[in-house]
Amino acid sequence: MNKITRRSFLQTGASAATATLVAPVLVGRGWYAFAQAEAAGYFEREFGITDALCRKVLAEALAKGGDFADLFFEHTISNNLGLEDGKVNRAACDVALGVGIRTVKGDQVGYGFTQELTEKAMLAAAATAATIADAAAKKPAGAFVPLKTKNFYPMKTLFSSVPLDTKLPLVQSVNDKCFALSSLVAKVNVVFHDQQKRILVVSSDGVKAEDLQPRSYLGATVVAEKNGRRERAGWNFGGRRDFSYFMPSLVDKLTKTAVDRTVLLFDAIQPPAGEMPVVLGPGLTGVLLHEAIGHGMEADFNRKKISTYCTMLGKKVAEPFVTIIDDGTIPNLTGSINFDDEGTPGQRTVLVDKGILTGYLHDKISAKFYGVPPTGNGRRQSYQNYVIPRMRNTYMTAGPAAPEDVIKAAGKGIYVEDVANGQVKIGEGDFAFYVSQGRLIENGKLGAPIKDVNIMGNGPKMLANITMVASDFTLYEGGAGACGKGGQSAPCSFGQPSCLVKSLTVGGIKG
Amino acid sequence: MKQELYDQAEKAIKMAKAAGADASRALIGSQRFVQIGYRDRKPENITEAGTKGLRVEIFVNKRYSSQSTSDLRPASLKTFIENAVASTRLLAEDPFRTLPDPKYYQGRSTADLKIYDPDYPKVTPEARHRFVKDIEESCLAKGGDKVISISAMGYDNHSESALLASNGFDGYQENSAFYGVAQITAKDAGDRRPAEYFAAITTSRQALPKPDVIGVEAARRVLSLLGAKKIKTETLPIIIENRVVSDFGDGLMQAMFGRAIQQKQSFLADKKGQKIGNAALTLIDDPFLPGGLGSGAFDNEGLAAKKRVMIEAGLLKEFFVDWYYSRKLNWEPTTASPFNVVVPPGKRSVAEIMKDLGRGIFITGFIGGNSNSTTGDTSIGIVGQLFEKGQIVHPVSEMNIADNHLKIWHRLAEAANDPDPYSQNRVPSLVFTEVVVSGA
Numbered sequence: 043m044n045k046i047t048r049r050s051f052l053q054t055g056a057s058a059a060t061a062t063l064v065a066p067v068l069v070g071r072g073w074y075a076f077a078q079a080e081a082a083g084y085f086e087r088e089f090g091i092t093d094a095l096c097r098k099v100l101a102e103a104l105a106k107g108g109d110f111a112d113l114f115f116e117h118t119i120s121n122n123l124g125l126e127d128g129k130v131n132r133a134a135c136d137v138a139l140g141v142g143i144r145t146v147k148g149d150q151v152g153y154g155f156t157q158e159l160t161e162k163a164m165l166a167a168a169a170t171a172a173t174i175a176d177a178a179a180k181k182p183a184g185a186f187v188p189l190k191t192k193n194f195y196p197m198k199t200l201f202s203s204v205p206l207d208t209k210l211p212l213v214q215s216v217n218d219k220c221f222a223l224s225s226l227v228a229k230v231n232v233v234f235h236d237q238q239k240r241i242l243v244v245s246s247d248g249v250k251a252e253d254l255q256p257r258s259y260l261g262a263t264v265v266a267e268k269n270g271r272r273e274r275a276g277w278n279f280g281g282r283r284d285f286s287y288f289m290p291s292l293v294d295k296l297t298k299t300a301v302d303r304t305v306l307l308f309d310a311i312q313p314p315a316g317e318m319p320v321v322l323g324p325g326l327t328g329v330l331l332h333e334a335i336g337h338g339m340e341a342d343f344n345r346k347k348i349s350t351y352c353t354m355l356g357k358k359v360a361e362p363f364v365t366i367i368d369d370g371t372i373p374n375l376t377g378s379i380n381f382d383d384e385g386t387p388g389q390r391t392v393l394v395d396k397g398i399l400t401g402y403l404h405d406k407i408s409a410k411f412y413g414v415p416p417t418g419n420g421r422r423q424s425y426q427n428y429v430i431p432r433m434r435n436t437y438m439t440a441g442p443a444a445p446e447d448v449i450k451a452a453g454k455g456i457y458v459e460d461v462a463n464g465q466v467k468i469g470e471g472d473f474a475f476y477v478s479q480g481r482l483i484e485n486g487k488l489g490a491p492i493k494d495v496n497i498m499g500n501g502p503k504m505l506a507n508i509t510m511v512a513s514d515f516t517l518y519e520g521g522a523g524a525c526g527k528g529g530q531s532a533p534c535s536f537g538q539p540s541c542l543v544k545s546l547t548v549g550g551i552k553g
Numbered sequence: 554m555k556q557e558l559y560d561q562a563e564k565a566i567k568m569a570k571a572a573g574a575d576a577s578r579a580l581i582g583s584q585r586f587v588q589i590g591y592r593d594r595k596p597e598n599i600t601e602a603g604t605k606g607l608r609v610e611i612f613v614n615k616r617y618s619s620q621s622t623s624d625l626r627p628a629s630l631k632t633f634i635e636n637a638v639a640s641t642r643l644l645a646e647d648p649f650r651t652l653p654d655p656k657y658y659q660g661r662s663t664a665d666l667k668i669y670d671p672d673y674p675k676v677t678p679e680a681r682h683r684f685v686k687d688i689e690e691s692c693l694a695k696g697g698d699k700v701i702s703i704s705a706m707g708y709d710n711h712s713e714s715a716l717l718a719s720n721g722f723d724g725y726q727e728n729s730a731f732y733g734v735a736q737i738t739a740k741d742a743g744d745r746r747p748a749e750y751f752a753a754i755t756t757s758r759q760a761l762p763k764p765d766v767i768g769v770e771a772a773r774r775v776l777s778l779l780g781a782k783k784i785k786t787e788t789l790p791i792i793i794e795n796r797v798v799s800d801f802g803d804g805l806m807q808a809m810f811g812r813a814i815q816q817k818q819s820f821l822a823d824k825k826g827q828k829i830g831n832a833a834l835t836l837i838d839d840p841f842l843p844g845g846l847g848s849g850a851f852d853n854e855g856l857a858a859k860k861r862v863m864i865e866a867g868l869l870k871e872f873f874v875d876w877y878y879s880r881k882l883n884w885e886p887t888t889a890s891p892f893n894v895v896v897p898p899g900k901r902s903v904a905e906i907m908k909d910l911g912r913g914i915f916i917t918g919f920i921g922g923n924s925n926s927t928t929g930d931t932s933i934g935i936v937g938q939l940f941e942k943g944q945i946v947h948p949v950s951e952m953n954i955a956d957n958h959l960k961i962w963h964r965l966a967e968a969a970n971d972p973d974p975y976s977q978n979r980v981p982s983l984v985f986t987e988v989v990v991s992g993a
Contacts, residue, residue: 207643
């Protein structure tokens with residue numbers, strides 16, 4: 043609670059494997075095992091949630107007026123399998139079931155939720171939500187029209203239909219391959235996470251949308267020892283994927299990445315402190331866009347005039363070769379959504395078009411304020427939270443330069459490969475990132491590996507200072523990344539090509 | 554509610570046994586909360602709800618799993634636990650997984666820890682709204698024409714939990730919490746819109762500061778940040794303010810857990826009995842602070858709580874070792890996680906200390922950053938005030954400190970006299986010398 047104002051990106055990729063959780067519960071004969079992979083009709087079938095019942099609850103939520111009300115039903119089953127000291131010896135399962143009921147009047151929100159999907163409990167929660175308004179009762183729409191969208195993450199097989207003894211060898215193989223790759227490896231932790239989130243959104247304006255959102259990842263954390271020193275690193279792969287994604291070839295890629303990254307740290311140094319050119323490598327460094335730029339473009343911060351970008355709409359904020367997108371429609375990526383948690387279809391939203399700031403990320407409340415259609419960014423952690431504008435997959439598109447020319451142009455500076463723990467101050471635009479892996483750049487060439495430094499900067503300044511963008515656009519394929527805002531976590535991803543930032547502050551150790 | 558929670562936890566343990574578990578532990582928690590936010594002198598959001606959740610840990614055939622659910626319908630729960638036991642059998646054997654030896658349940662304190670405010674049920678909706686409105690009004694008044702946006706929020710909850718283990722542990726705890734916060738964004742030069750907040754959380758309503766204290770302090774803090782700039786990289790003394798010092802101390806603490814040590818992820822693994830800081834560094838875990846946010850008579854495994862001096866005058870004396878890792882390490886268990894972290898206060902105020910330090914940085918906020926529990930390396934962004942001879946010169950931003958936890962605590966010069974009363978950590982502002990502060 044005391045960190046309520048912090049908006050931090052929790053890059054849990056490596057550390058996920060260190061969580062205390064673990065393993066799955068629902069073997070093939072589990073009670074959801076025979077549930078269909080299709081989303082439609084699940085809540086009516088399993089819990090008796092009919093249109094008539096929804097209309098009754100929505101009417102209660104609008105009993106004192108308000109612009110609209112909505113219901114968000116959720117049934118999520120999450121499983122973790124964990125390996126420590128060579129054995130898959132822990133499992134954890136979590137089931138979340140409930141409904142959140144929201145009444146909206148202008149920019150004011152009344153919210154109640156319940157874990158009991160009974161008419162009595164839902165009406166009580168709706169009555170709580172209704173207290174935000176104080177006018178004459180309104181009626182919800184006479185009929186709900188099921189929303190039809192593309193499916194960006196179809197599941198061939200539900201996780202609950204994958205027997206546990208199929209998952210166990212996968213997790214074990216990560217451990218065994220890590221140890222086989224280097225004699226320096228001392229400890230390996232592995233986690234396999236799978237989640238099936240079923241949601242149903244029913245809104246008083248007549249929208250009804252039902253979805254099945256998978257999320258999964260396989261992560262390894264490696265500790266290596268050399269000459270009395272220890273280093274630790276990790277990696278994960280995942281997304282909105284079903285079990286078929288986790289093939290032996292992926293395990294090879296995961297283990298090689300995790301072990302190489304750990305062993306490399308024995309040669310890493312901390313660079314000198316100060317201002318210098320910084321090259322952001324392709325892929326994962328897109329976290330920087332997410333923090334330094336993306337959060338400032340969430341419309342709630344702009345509507346309240348607390349974002350540094352609130353006066354920049356329509357203005358030039360970057361060079362013409364910079365285009366930045368937030369996109370919910372990339373197949374199987376962690377931040378993709380068929381529709382958001384208000385029932386608005388997932389879409390591709392341009393934030394910066396060839397250097398010009400063109401739009402913000404909206405939920406229904408901010409879209410109404412700005413007089414634009416919602417962009418499908420209304421998201422929430424669970425039925426216990428109300429919607430706020432959130433990013434999905436945020437990335438910069440490819441530019442014209444060759445990657446090696448970008449490094450050459452930097453001359454003397456640092457090359458960033460992996461960042462974590464980013465945080466931004468929305469109002470000033472100031473941000474800080476922890477660089478867990480990178481390289482020195484000396485005489486326009488990559489030099490010694492670096493580690494454990496921070497880079498600091500200012501979002502708008504950094505955007506204006508991107509002087510080269512390369513052609514090597516890469517999306518980050520990790521599944522463990524989650525963004526924190528207002529105490530709510532939301533899965534998302536990002537990407538970018540190599541780019542050169544003219545100057546950022548690097549927080550090294552030497553004066 | 555107490556008996557109802559016990560009954561449900563007991564039912565879960567019986568279900569686990571019927572499904573074939575050798576042993577089990579059940580935690581059931583129930584809470585009700587109200588949250589009210591104000592902005593532009595009207596409610597921005599009102600949320601009120603109750604939650605109940607069950608966690609069951611299953612031990613079967615030397616195998617272990619942990620299950621949690623909010624779906625407490627009897628039929629669902631029975632199937633859930635049966636499936637859990639069946640799948641746990643398929644995991645690898647782990648001989649270290651057992652319930653704790655019941656001798657560690659013994660000697661539990663019966664002191665009244667004052668963690669539940671008996672007046673909680675008397676809090677009215679009107680009082681809640683008045684409290685939040687007054688936070689906003691006082692913040693607006695103090696912020697004056699610099700205010701861009703203020704969000705005020707009040708939150709309170711009443712929670713109860715019962716923990717039962719099949720080898721003879723049962724415990725119940727009832728808590729209340731009251732929380733008030735003001736967040737304010739102010740106009741600065743150009744497009745800069747610095748934001749600050751002040752928050753307080755307590756277990757009794759009486760202990761919570763008056764709303765105008767919260768609002769005025771948030772505004773004072775943001776006004777002090779106007780005109781922030783970075784200075785050149787320099788080696789300076791720093792004072793880390795009580796409110797944020799725990800964020801920095803976490804980097805030291807995370808290396809003090811049994812798991813980190815056994816998994817070779819702790820830079821303190823071989824340092825027990827050694828000096829890891831200078832004489833100013835003493836760290837106590839005190840479960841019995843009256844009204845403490847982390848106070849309790851037992852930990853989440855049922856081990857009886859004890860007050861422990863973890864670090865004494867720089868000497869590392871204890872680690873946080875839960876039952877499982879105590880068996881893996883072949884050590885005595887202490888506790889799975891700290892209750893209330895206490896660093897004894899010093900004698901002087903921050904203002905007095907500043908006068909003697911010459912030029913330095915008073916750090917009032919952190920941004921981003923990391924601390925590596927394996928190596929102790931840390932690097933973190935800072936916000937604060939540059940001072941010289943006791944006088945504030947100007948606020949600083951876009952700056953960073955980088956150091957190593959095995960080194961920096963030897964440069965801890967002094968603890969101030971101001972432990973933060975509105976946090977689980979009763980830690981005062983701390984003063985370090987010779988820290989590289991990176992900027993331009």
